[in-house]
Amino acid sequence: MTNPVATTQTRPDAAVFRATMGCFPTGVTLLTCGRDDDLVVMTLNSLTSVSLDPLLILVSVKADGRMRPRVRAHGGYAVSVLNSDQHDLAREFCLPDRPEGATAMRRLGGVPGITGNAVVPSAAAWFECELHHEFEAGDHALLVGRVVAVSGGASGRQPLVFHGGGYTALPDPPGVRP
Numbered sequence: 001m002t003n004p005v006a007t008t009q010t011r012p013d014a015a016v017f018r019a020t021m022g023c024f025p026t027g028v029t030l031l032t033c034g035r036d037d038d039l040v041v042m043t044l045n046s047l048t049s050v051s052l053d054p055l056l057i058l059v060s061v062k063a064d065g066r067m068r069p070r071v072r073a074h075g076g077y078a079v080s081v082l083n084s085d086q087h088d089l090a091r092e093f094c095l096p097d098r099p100e101g102a103t104a105m106r107r108l109g110g111v112p113g114i115t116g117n118a119v120v121p122s123a124a125a126w127f128e129c130e131l132h133h134e135f136e137a138g139d140h141a142l143l144v145g146r147v148v149a150v151s152g153g154a155s156g157r158q159p160l161v162f163h164g165g166g167y168t169a170l171p172d173p174p175g176v177r178p
Contacts, residue, residue, distance in 0.1 A: 025163035028090045030080045031059055032110070032118040033070040037101045039118050040070050041108065043094035045162050047079055055147035057127055063141045068134075071143055076130040078113050079145075080120035083157040084169035089120075090160060114149050124159050125152030 012020070026045040033040050046060035059079060061067045071077045082090055089108065092098060099107055110118035119126040129145025161168050 022164050025161050025168075028082045028087075028160040028162050028167065030082060030089065030093055030108070030120060030123070031061070031067065032078045032080065032108075032120075033067060033074050033076075035110065035112045035116060035118045036105055039101055039104045039110070040067060041093045041098065041100070041104050041118070042067055043090045044079070047081075050144060054132075056132060056144055057129060057147060058142055058144050060137065060140045060142050063136065063139055068141050068143070071131055072134075074117065076115050076117060076128070076148075077143065077145060078115065078117040078119050078126060078128045080108075080123035080126040081152070082120075082160040083122070083124040084160050086123070086160055087167040090162075090167060119151070123152065124157040125150070 027047060029044045029047050031042050031044045042061070042065075044059055044061075046058075048058045050056040050058050057079065059077070061071075092107070093104075098104070104110070105118055108118060108120050109122055111121055113119040113126070113128045115128045115130065117128060119128065127145070127147050128149040129147055131143060132146040133144045135142040135144070158169050158172070161170060
């Protein structure tokens, strides 16, 4: 039996922290702001439901990254929850030199949502938000969005999951045939 005290680091560094967080499976999403020639996209796994009244979600972005000022300027964002066969999009849009503008719009098969931000119709689900509040959080900013539109909750598509440094999918629920 492993002694938990012997494996605990009281002052973990970023690499240990990141590896330990890899034990926690997360969904994989694309955060979009703008559309067509004005589109910026990034892969994101920090999506959290915050409130039912009002409907609020939270995403986390680099405080000094390119997405935060874009969300501020546009007054909102969209989040598309990728399905289990969209790991190629997740990989492509996590790169520093990821596509932007019309190229990104075509690559996503994106369409403008009601907020004007691109959504991915082939995704398992999506949320469109107006920026509600921002919070500083170390080297990141937490962007709380008021949800103004949703789609896909009953799509039946399995979400893409990130766990242990790689992409995976959930098993089909019992009684569901592929």
